[in-house]
Amino acid sequence: MSRHNTDDLLRSLRQGEEWFRAVFEGSAMGIAVIDMHGRFIEGNTAFLRMVGLTPEELRDLPLAALDHPEDHPRDEQLFRGLVAGDLAHYQLEKRYLRNDGTAFPVRLTASVVRDPTGRPRFCVAMVDDVSQRNRAEAEREVLEERLRHLALHDPLTGLPNRLLLAERMLEATRSLADEPGARCAVLFLDLDRFKNVNDSMGHGAGDELLRQVAARLAACARPEDTVARFGGDEFILFLPRVGGPRDALALAERVREVLAAPLELGSYHAYTSASVGIALGEAGDTPDDLLRNADMAMYHAKASGGPPCAVFDRSMHRAVVERLRLETDLRAAVERGELTLFFQPIVSLATGGVAGAEALARWDHPVHGRVPPDRFISLAEDTGLIGALGGWVLNEAARQVSEWRASFPSAAELEVSVNLSAQQLREPGLVDAVADTLHEHGLPPGALKLELTESSLVEDPVAAAGVLRALKKRDVQVYLDDFGTGYSSLSSLHRLPLDALKIDRSFVAGLDGGSTGAHKGAEIVGTIVALARSLGVRVVAEGVETREQLHALQLLGCDFAQGYLIGRPLPASEFASAFLGASPLQV
Structure with a gap:
């Protein structure tokens, strides 16, 4: 197109079609007018700023001048299809070059403008700089990867946690069926006298002992072991393949020998040992079977007073029988008034006052005394009693x-948090x-917080999200408990109507115990707080046991704390x- 024709077209654009001019000049998105030969006629202010050119420098510039060389062939092919009438419009992501030669990503939408007779007059390109979006997506991927690593590894020792262990065990046990006679093994280790170190030397020394033990155990393992x-x-030491019990016992003895060497904890030397339970797995065994059997064997070794290593055998079923008896007693515990509620305070770190509980x-058993909560809660979940137990807790708490x-x-505004199991969520x-x-006890919905674990949400995320939305419509708040110990992708978290994240105590424990550990712990907690802020939810820290932890949480912007x-x-x-x-607690 000649300079005369270009000027005529430019003049007609400026004199007519006022609506187009208003959009053209006022748009925050880059807009360029291109003639049918692929040369720029005009760009709006946003487009000119984007490419770093003046109106005079842009005019008559060919499309190829701004395209990244690798992206131009595709853009040119699509533009030819547009000019030929094969395409009504097209959209693609590509790279533009600024006047200084730097490349940046854009999303371009091109279309043809025709006159009343249908004759093509010019092309319009709408260009959006997606650099910021791409950076945000990259940062989000990094953050999600960091969270996934946190979810699959113990923050103190760096070892795989239960979730990653379960994944590897499931893969290995499934493959046993393909190898006749193949076996795997689980070694369940419980450190002896660890509590003595914590009580006498402090939690920092206890943490360091665990780190050193973890390093020694890792040195004993083969590359394929976990x-x-x-x-x-x-x-846990998991051996995906093992010759037999003799090999597993040999490894257990080697582990005990390695742990027998003194551990240097600052200026002190500490000694530890371990009771080891061993379970051998064959085709058909599940990870849960192996862990349960190894756990039973470990307790057998610890309680028997004999050898510190034991291999599971069927004679250890007494614990199962006792569990069945406990189940029978639990069914009648509510009626007999053996269940009671305890309340742990939750304080606001902004005011220092008690905000909730x-x-x-x-459970006070008439024969066995106080039954540990983790024992009877898991029993209730396994036996289907959790619905009745959970209903009683909800009503009594309210x-x-x-x-x-x-x-x-x-x-007057005290709130109460009640734990909700995965089974209750499905009711x-x-x-x-x-x-x-809430209605029966005259409480507003905001007085109740329901706490759910990540694992209860990922079993059926679609159904769980539906229940959470229904609760949200009733103004009942939902907290995600033990956050960081399971795996929730950022995309799934964004879809869930949550009100708060509760940081698991294992991460809070990392806020003290030495400058390096505390710095790493603060980085982990800070990442979770930043995630919560991006989701628009509050943060509650669990397991606060020291002033150092409390002060660190306040500096990191945590909202509430308990411990x-x-x-x-x-x-x-x-x-x-x-x-x-009359004088309530102030932190």
């Missing part, structure tokens, strides 16, 4: 908080049951005396 921290002072079930709100001025009448309980430093779980009467009286 060494995992199972929790507390328990470790977590309701925790306790009743107690309603009573406190009416009796203590300081508790069809859950939402109505929660609403009815033994603030208060242990207490019966209702003791909780009211300690935290709701």
Whole structure:
């Protein structure tokens, strides 16, 4: 097109089609007008700023002048199809070159403008600089990868955690069927006298002991083996293939020999040993079977007073029989009044005052005494009793908080958190049951927080999201408990109507215990706080046991905290005396 024709076209654009001019000049998106020969006629301010050119420099410039050389052939082919009438419009992502030669990504949409007779007049390209979007996506991928690593590894030792261990065990046990006679083995290790180190030398020394033990165990393993921290002072060695019990026992003895050497904890030397339970797996065994059997063998070794290593055999089924007896007793525990609720305070780090309490079930068995919560809660989940137990906890927690709100001025806005299991989440009448309980006790929906673990949400994320949305419509808040110990992708978190993330105690524990450990712990917690802020939810830290941890959480912008430093779980009467009286706690 000649300069005369270009000027005529440019003049007609400026004199007519006022709506087009308004959009053209006022758009924040880059817009360029291109003649039918592939030369720029005009660009709006946003486009000129994007490519770093003046109007005069842009005019008559061919498309190829701005295209990245690798992207131009595709763009030129599409443009020819547009000019020939084969395409009404096209869209693609490509790279442009600025005037200084730097490349940047854009999303381009090109179309033809025709006159009233249908004759093509010029092309319009709408160009969006997607550099920021690409950077955000890259940062999001990095963050998600970091969170995935956190979700699959123990933050203290760096070893695989239960989740990664389960993945590897499942893969290995499934493959046993393809190799007749093949066996695998699980070594379940429990450190002896670890509590003595914690109590006498502090948690920092205990953490360092665990790190050194982890390194020694890793050195004993073959490349194909997995060494995992199972929790507390328990470790797992998983051997995907093993010759037999003699090989597993030999490894257990080698581990005990390695652990027998003194551990240097600052200026002190500490000694530890381990009780080891061994379970051999064959085709048909599941990871849960192997872990349970190895755990039983370990307890057998620890309790027997004999050799510190034991291989599981069927004679160890006594624990299963005892569990069945406990199940029978649990079914009648509510009716007999053996279950009670304890309450642990949750404080606001902004005000220092008690903002709420977590309701925790306790069972005082008439024969066995206090049954550990993790024992009877897991029993209730396995036997289908969790629905009845959870319903009792919900109703009793609501009743107690309603009573406190009416009796203590300081508790007028007290909130209560209740744990919800995966099975309860699947119950069809859950939402109505929660609403009815709140109504019965005269509580506003905001007084109740339901706590769910990541694992309970990932079993059926679509159904779980539907239940959460229904709860949200009733203004009931939902907290994601033990965050970081499971794996939730950022995309799934964005889709869930959550109100808060509860940072798992294992991450909080990393906030003290030496400058290097504390710095790493603060980085992990800071990442979770930043994620929560991006989701628009609050953050609650669990397991706060030291002033150092509390101060670090305040600096990192955490909203709420709970733990033994603030208060242990207490019966209702003791909780009211300690935290709701005339002089309530201030952190």
